[in-house]
Amino acid sequence: MKDIKVKLINNPNKIISYWKNEKFTVALIVFFGLAFNGGTVLGPIYQGKLIDSILRGDSLSTLIVLGIKFVAIIVTIQLMRYFKRLYIRRFANNTSATMRLMIYNNIMNKSIIQLEDESAGNLMTRAISDVELCVEGMRKFTTEVFDTGVLMLSYFISMLIYDVKITILASVFIPVAMLLAEKLKVIIYKYSIAFRNKSSEVADLTYGTIENAILYRVNGIEKRNRDKYNIELEDLQNKAIKAHILENSMQPIYNVIAMLGVILVIYLGGTKTIEGNWTVGIFSAYIAIFTAMAVKASKAAKLFNSVQKSQVSWKRIKTYLSEYQSKDTFANIKKEKTSLIVDSLSFTYSIGKDNIVENINFEAKEGEIIGVTGPIACGKTTLGIALLGQYPYLGSIKVDGKELKSYSEYERSQMISYLGHRPQLLSDTIYNNITLGEDLKINSVLRDICFEDDLKAMPERESTVVGNNGIRLSGGQQSRIALARTLVRKNKIIILDDPFSAVDMQTEEKIIENLRKNYKESIIILISHRLSIFNKINKVLLIKDDKSLIYGTHNELMESSTLYKSIYDLQSSGGGIDEK
């Protein structure tokens, strides 16, 4: 199927928009749907004419002409059916792609706070599986508008043309079957939603189990976890049975109700035929049309059910469908010297909660490395995150004289790079992990992070695939590749949170030396517990337990802060800040 284009859509949270978005395809569906379903009735009509012609003893040539017409009608109708199906499938594919794009766009535009609230990955996986169900319901609905709606209408009209009284009397049972199906959908909906929710829970549990398999094994809790998983699976099965049993067990009942009218058709139509008011061919055509209509009507429940199921999915994805926002990639960043002025900065993750860091003041200029240290949980990581400007903050963070929050998100991403605690490596090559798909030279950054010897031992060099989360690399290699990613663009401000925890002290020293030499246009914020290299950097920010600060050079802090001096001395003699 060619020329499937993913189109942006207005009002993506209204389901009708998806039909509007595919106007041309929908027009073709309507054309072929009307032609196929409207024309289908001609099949039994011509079949009846053929029977009458045989009974009348018409000549062979008349029979052949009638036979050819009959075959031509059948072939044309089937062709119409083929095109109707083709375009409905195209509508479904396009809609599915559009919905996925809108969900992707919505997630990509969520703020960092919203993304932390719900795991973006899980959310996306769940929403995508709902897209499939929802679109399947939309496809069935579109199909059934013609296969049930138009078809039944054309059957009904042709039956009325044959005989109004018989048609009205015999068709009375059909709305009863449809009404029953319609009423039961509420109950089916209830069970269906319980099944879908459980299914999501089990999916989450499955992902969690895969992710934590080794943890469970090492700690000997595999059995406990398996037992819990089994209980959840049993519950899922029960809910699946309840959701499906009612839906499927009702079908024969609808059939019987809808078909009750056939008794009347046989009696009244038969009498009419015996009396000579109908030919055998008309009688046969009428029975065929009525039976087809009754069967269609009894299957209307399927339509209601599929619409109902798709509504369940639609409700779940609806909240993730919002107007497309293209990411702006315009950056107005000063080329000249970088400066950072932090004034009375206070920050907490959730509005209304106590500040985690408070009244932070310091200044830095390009070429400087600023160390941030302090006891466990004093807020070092939090300060690093606050300096990214992704969360709301109080006070001021000025980069090159302009308030950080007044830069656009894209500009901030171009000015500041950040290395968090976890290396967050992609299951890709070393090169792609560093460049994130951009065309960048990485030789010098590999030298800066002292990775050249490591690379020599890898036959594929920078094309080495690191495995899921960098599993094929050592801890120190993982953290240095993540460090290289943070350094490679030489952003104005580089925030490194504990980058050397998996690196030996000698390598750490060499890397710091490289940073000093080769990143003279950047300001580096180096968060660390380990103070051994703090005598080689420009300034140190010590955050104390009571949230108070000391800012100065290493030598100044050694003189002015007994806390800093004692930590430094302790670590120099083999202890650490945590023991303090």
Ligand SMILES: Nc1ncnc2c1ncn2[C@@H]1O[C@H](COP(=O)(O)OP(=O)(O)OP(=O)(O)O)[C@@H](O)[C@H]1O
């Ligand atoms: N995302 C978060 N939401 C709410 N509170 C958080 C969040 N992250 C950290 N905190 C809280 O902020 C406080 C400071 O944590 P932070 O990680 O900044 O300290 P740290 O000095 O970097 O710690 P460590 O030395 O252990 O690395 C802690 O009390 C922690 O519970």
